[in-house]
Amino acid sequence: MGRPLQMEKQPSQVLWNLVFAVLLLVIGLGIFKSSQSIDYTWRWERIPQYIVYQAENELRAEYDGTITANDAGQLILTNDFDADEQAVIEGFSDIQVNEGDLIFEGDLLAVSYEWQPGPIANGLAMTIKLSLVAIVFAILLGVISGLARISPNPALRHLSVLYIELIRGTPLLVQIFIVYFFIGTVLNLDRFTAAVAALSIFTGAYIAEIIRAGIESINKGQMEAGRSLGMGRGQTMRYIILPQAFKQVLPPLAGQFINLIKDSSLVSVISLTDLTKAGRETVSSTFSPFEVWFTVALLYLVLTGLLSYVVRRMELKYAVNR
Amino acid sequence: MPSTADAEVLKPTVAEPIIKVTDIHKVYPNGVHALKNVSQEVQEGEVVVVIGPSGSGKSTFLRTINQLETINAGEIVVDGISLTTPGDVNKLREEVGMVFQSFNLFPHLSVLDNICLAPMKVRGLSRSDAEDRAVELLAKVGLSEKARSYPPQLSGGQQQRVAIARALAMQPRIMLFDEPTSALDPEMVGEVLDVMKQLAKSGMTMVVVTHEMGFAREVADRVLFMESGELLEDSCPDSFFDRPESERLQNFLSQVI
Numbered sequence: 001m002g003r004p005l006q007m008e009k010q011p012s013q014v015l016w017n018l019v020f021a022v023l024l025l026v027i028g029l030g031i032f033k034s035s036q037s038i039d040y041t042w043r044w045e046r047i048p049q050y051i052v053y054q055a056e057n058e059l060r061a062e063y064d065g066t067i068t069a070n071d072a073g074q075l076i077l078t079n080d081f082d083a084d085e086q087a088v089i090e091g092f093s094d095i096q097v098n099e100g101d102l103i104f105e106g107d108l109l110a111v112s113y114e115w116q117p118g119p120i121a122n123g124l125a126m127t128i129k130l131s132l133v134a135i136v137f138a139i140l141l142g143v144i145s146g147l148a149r150i151s152p153n154p155a156l157r158h159l160s161v162l163y164i165e166l167i168r169g170t171p172l173l174v175q176i177f178i179v180y181f182f183i184g185t186v187l188n189l190d191r192f193t194a195a196v197a198a199l200s201i202f203t204g205a206y207i208a209e210i211i212r213a214g215i216e217s218i219n220k221g222q223m224e225a226g227r228s229l230g231m232g233r234g235q236t237m238r239y240i241i242l243p244q245a246f247k248q249v250l251p252p253l254a255g256q257f258i259n260l261i262k263d264s265s266l267v268s269v270i271s272l273t274d275l276t277k278a279g280r281e282t283v284s285s286t287f288s289p290f291e292v293w294f295t296v297a298l299l300y301l302v303l304t305g306l307l308s309y310v311v312r313r314m315e316l317k318y319a320v321n322r
Numbered sequence: 323m324p325s326t327a328d329a330e331v332l333k334p335t336v337a338e339p340i341i342k343v344t345d346i347h348k349v350y351p352n353g354v355h356a357l358k359n360v361s362q363e364v365q366e367g368e369v370v371v372v373i374g375p376s377g378s379g380k381s382t383f384l385r386t387i388n389q390l391e392t393i394n395a396g397e398i399v400v401d402g403i404s405l406t407t408p409g410d411v412n413k414l415r416e417e418v419g420m421v422f423q424s425f426n427l428f429p430h431l432s433v434l435d436n437i438c439l440a441p442m443k444v445r446g447l448s449r450s451d452a453e454d455r456a457v458e459l460l461a462k463v464g465l466s467e468k469a470r471s472y473p474p475q476l477s478g479g480q481q482q483r484v485a486i487a488r489a490l491a492m493q494p495r496i497m498l499f500d501e502p503t504s505a506l507d508p509e510m511v512g513e514v515l516d517v518m519k520q521l522a523k524s525g526m527t528m529v530v531v532t533h534e535m536g537f538a539r540e541v542a543d544r545v546l547f548m549e550s551g552e553l554l555e556d557s558c559p560d561s562f563f564d565r566p567e568s569e570r571l572q573n574f575l576s577q578v579i
Binding site for chain 2: 181219221222224225226227228229230231232235239240243247
């Protein structure tokens with residue numbers, strides 16, 4: 001019972017967890033002190049309104065008139081010069097007039113407040129949308145070129161190697177410029193399409209290598225067993241090799257998706273307002289770069305953390321039969 | 323010159339061999355000459371056991387019959403289909419079942435799905451028909467209660483019996499066994515050999531590569547001895563074990579028995 005008995009001396013759990021906590025504290029204190037030494041005023045209160053804010057929606061009178069109430073208790077503005085022209089004041093949370101009030105054109109009748117996403121939330125939405133669409137195409141491209149990479153057909157194989165080597169040998173930033181300014185101009189692509197294309201082409205090359213390695217990790221006997229039963233190469237691949245390879249490639253694939261989310265920050269260079277670009281715009285209007293960039297970093301961390309969590313759940317699910 | 327009518331009458335008695343191997347050579351890319359001038363004929367319903375030291379080319383010989391290995395020279399005709407003319411190799415493999423030393427079951431599929439997959443995808447059977455056939459075969463190999471298990475949950479002997487059922491589900495005309503008991507713990511060899519004996523009794527054409535001398539003596543119609551890529555002996559079990567002709571077979575037998 002209790003702790004397992006073993007000969008080798010084990011480090012004290014309590015002591016070293018305490019050391020870890022103290023180290024964290026020291027690092028935090030260091031950051032705090034260093035920000036003090038450069039005389040920076042933290043204004044965290046400015047940040048939330050760039051994520052969500054309450055937009056005011058005002059209703060103003062379009063003509064001179066009088067306020068009356070109908071049977072349902074709703075207030076109605078009736079034109080003093082034309083009794084047929086009436087407007088019901090409804091759907092507003094804060095009504096500023098009472099029954100019997102005399103109203104002049106342009107007076108404030110009612111206000112409602114609505115939560116609106118701020119630039120950072122919009123940027124976050126763009127980053128999510130961009131990453132999701134790019135992931136779908138990257139998987140498609142990666143699986144196709146991964147299979148082509150091990151095809152017995154030399155044309156397919158060489159094409160796949162060429163693609164993978166070209167993409168892995170050049171920086172993503174340069175690829176984004178090429179896709180947007182060259183291919184984008186030739187094919188008349190909009191910014192979003194260009195960004196999706198650049199990201200999925202880039203990630204697809206890495207996924208291709210992951211898929212290839214996954215397939216090659218499956219015992220050769222599996223292919224032989226499938227073929228010996230009269231199934232074709234494609235059928236064996238689909239029903240026997242790929243389902244097994246899928247489980248093998250999940251962890252590296254997850255790493256690649258996380259990279260894709262982070263790499264999507266580079267598309268801000270072609271003026272696509274993703275999370276990073278939104279951060280830059282917010283800095284220029286708040287003059288609070290520290291707070292903004294910490295917020296942006298935290299949001300990326302939430303995205304990638306969620307993705308890791310989902311993939312870990314999938315790994316557990318597919319590991320049941322082993 | 324016989325008329326066509328006479329030829330038809332003769333057919334049942336002078337049957338074409340179901341496997342006919344003529345002067346085949348196999349050289350691996352690394353230069354190993356695995357098969358040298360091997361010729362062999364197997365009649366329908368015959369059980370042929372191939373014996374020999376490791377590296378003698380007996381597994382390679384077996385694997386050429388369903389073209390898991392290609393040959394460099396010679397000719398193989400299986401069930402009237404020549405393997406040297408380009409054609410649909412899958413059609414041939416539908417008729418030739420194979421059992422591997424390492425079982426090669428599909429670990430991500432249940433035992434039932436392992437057996438049903440090929441009949442459904444290749445023979446076009448409906449799921450219920452394929453499952454009926456699978457249940458019947460599982461009963462035959464004595465594993466009815468394991469239909470819902472997954473291969474990694476089974477013992478080696480059980481896995482190999484499932485592998486035999488999987489191959490039989492395609493209703494092949496020939497069964498190839500590549501050292502089916504070599505990867506098994508000793509106490510599990512018997513259960514697999516029993517299934518194979520039962521299969522031999524039912525009239526299946528079988529080519530078996532094995533080290534089980536007892537099985538060869540009891541079940542085989544003919545026993546072949548191979549060494550360094552050559553077929554050195556081809557005789558009935560009694561003369562093979564009791565009156566071996568070649569000196570190398572005598573040496574081999576004195577070492578293993």
